[in-house]
Amino acid sequence: MTGSGGPAAGVALLSALLSVGCAGDSAEVLVGLAAHPGGHQGAALAVEDLRQRGIRLRLREASRDESFTTGGGVVALAQAFDAAGVVAVVGHSASGATLSAAHILEQHGVPMVIPNATSPLLTGVGRWVFRICSNDRAQGELLARYARRAGYRRAGILYVLDDYGKGLAASFARAFAGQGGQVGLAVGYSSVVDRPDATLVAQFDALLRARPDVIFLAGRTRDLVELQGGDLLRNGPPVIGGDAAFSPLDLQGRPELFESMIVTVMLPPRSTAAGQFAERYRTRFGAAADNPSYACYDAVSLVGEAVREEGPTREGVRRFLRRLGRDRPPFQGLTGPIRFDDGGDAVDARFQVAQVRGGVLEALEP
């Protein structure tokens, strides 16, 4: 065996030395991370757990602004990750930024593991891009089905004018109309705000003038809080929203703004590992773990396992991810078994419908 594996082992060793050299630490493997705050905290716990198993990763973390920025910022960040010699990138949070980064990383041959971005346009970007969550087409159809079963016939849509909001709003509108519902008005709002006094009042007024019996929100908690949309939500018809509509970390201490809201979520299955993670997360960070926390923990763990199995190279990580569920068993993460289809999407990821109760999400149906 020693003789037969000599040349391959030599190449792997050389690659490892080069990669580690780029990271600036002779023993650590660099991984890029651009995520929601909860995602960064989940990733930190994953790094700790991997280190106990002898897998030494070091995160090259983007700032909160870098993680959410679009435009030129995301181009610069992706190029910085590549230049730093990361073996993979875990991120981003927003679909628009993720879409921009994905094409750049694909062009440079850097594996990308997407924890939360749900835009349908991320499906099939290339051979280096993998997503461990479901997509907006699936959650749009799920929420439209829920809304119709709940008896809502006329929906108003409030969506953020970016890739996430447009994709999810369009998916919901098509599915709702396909199931006999009617879309009264779709009102977009911009998260690129250059007016200090900007609010969503006008948008809400326009929506309510169309007399919807339910409002579908394809936007983010952060936008709503910054644009003072939370209070407005409480005074209208019932609100259902996508996976970004509610995040306890973005509430700035006002969970009541979103009480009773129906949203989609990818909750981890009830397992000992997930329970222990939730407890540990709460103890460490003083807050409940959200979906990005679990997803980023899994994404970083996945990269660590790939490094251990295939060596600290980009091609090795890509090969490991590609083989999951094919000639390797699926990776058992907190969010469930992880394997990818030909388009790079997770095969087993599913959204659930949940309700905000006392500032916490509770699943309504599987």
Added chain:
Amino acid sequence: MRPRVGLRTFGALLALPVVAVLGGSLRTAAGGRAAFEELTATLGALGETTRLEERIQRGVAAQLAAAAEYLRGGSHRSWDEFTALAWSVYEDEARYLSLPLTGEERLAVERVRTQHRIFEGMAQDAMARRGGGPAPGDLPTIRAAYSRVEESIDEVSRMIQARLATAAASAGHASERMGFAMAALSALFVLALALSSWLALRGVLGPLEALQAAAARLERGDLGARAPVSGLPAVAQLGERFNSMAAELEGLLQRLEERVEARTAQLVALESLSRAGLTHLDRDALLRMVVERMAAVAGTEAANLRLVRDGRLVCLASRGSADEEPLGLDRQPTARALESRRALWVENLAGDPESAALVGRGFRGAVLVPLVVENRGAGVVGLFFHDARPRDPDLVRVLEAMAARAALALERAEMVDALLRNAEALEAANRKLLQTQERLVEAERLAAVGQVHVTLRHEINNPLSVLVGAAEILEHRADDPEVVRHWARQLGEAAARISRVLRRLEELRRVETTDYAAGVSMVDLGKPERDP
């Protein structure tokens, strides 16, 4: 040695500039290829970018028109149209990202996406604030935002065009350099051609002439003709090929002659069997000859011939160390040969459990040739080899032909045997008949003698008695003339009667008998003469 050193020096002097020119040309070609690939990629990106630009520009312009219509007091349908365009144009913007863009171009595309989002946000804000009536006051601001979207799209277009121009220029330079490289390569080619011509004069023509002479000798039938293996590697290889071909031809002819000799011997043996069938009437001698000739043709000493007799295969002739025991008709593989009426070639007797005895005698292979008479297997000629030789179809055909002729000869010999046996029986019967006839003739002759004796005694005794009595009377009564005359007449009549009896016997043609006394016959001479 002197020319070799000269060539080496010449080669070394020639190699330096050749390698330099060749290396430069190859580098130029590689650079040219990269430039053309860049040009091709840019052209592809340009084409796709142009299509996307047009679609995005049309979509954003339609959004502007829808927003303006709504702000001027239009219905919600205008807003719905604006929304539908927002949901479709963003997909085209995302497709921008999948193009092979440079970093600067990608930043420009991001600016398009950002400017479009600002435009949509301003338009949505204005439409939401419109309230119940028209609110065209925001239109100039929205148009300004729209203009920035267009400018950002134009910027992307300019960048792609610039890259196209750069790539085209690079490709042009590469093409120019490749032209020089091609010229250099052409010069190298001409040089190589001259060198190869010189080498041909020195190292090619001589060996080729020798090769031609050898070919002429070979053509005249001199199979020992060989070409010299010398000169350039390719020419030396040609000489080797020629020699190999000549050796192969010589061997081929030798093998052909051997084969003709063997075939001639086989045909002679076959013909001898045919003649034997016509002339050889001794069956046993014929069988021995068949075994001998077929063994000779097969090239072995061991052979036997078995014929079917009383439900068994009985050995009637053998030679060498072939076995002679009788075999049952179901004994394999002989039975297969008999049943198929075709020669059976057993390449390896060791694989046949029923051939253990033959294997014990040291045989490894065999040919079993059936003798077919009137379409039935009448016997088998076995030919046995001490080696396990492969099947020889030509030998099988000859052996089958010999067996066919042997079967005919055998059939004829057996017919002759049968005829001979019939002739002997007839001769014995004839002999017995003749003996019987002789005995009958003798008996008849003895009977005839008796009959003649009786006849003579009967016919002649009376006259004789007259003669004897007359004589006595005459002796005593010679003096009595009367008596003498009387008895002289009597003498004469008696003598005449005897004479008549004898004459009648001589004239007798058909013997008829008549009873003379009980159990005694005599020849019937007709009515007996009356005594006087």
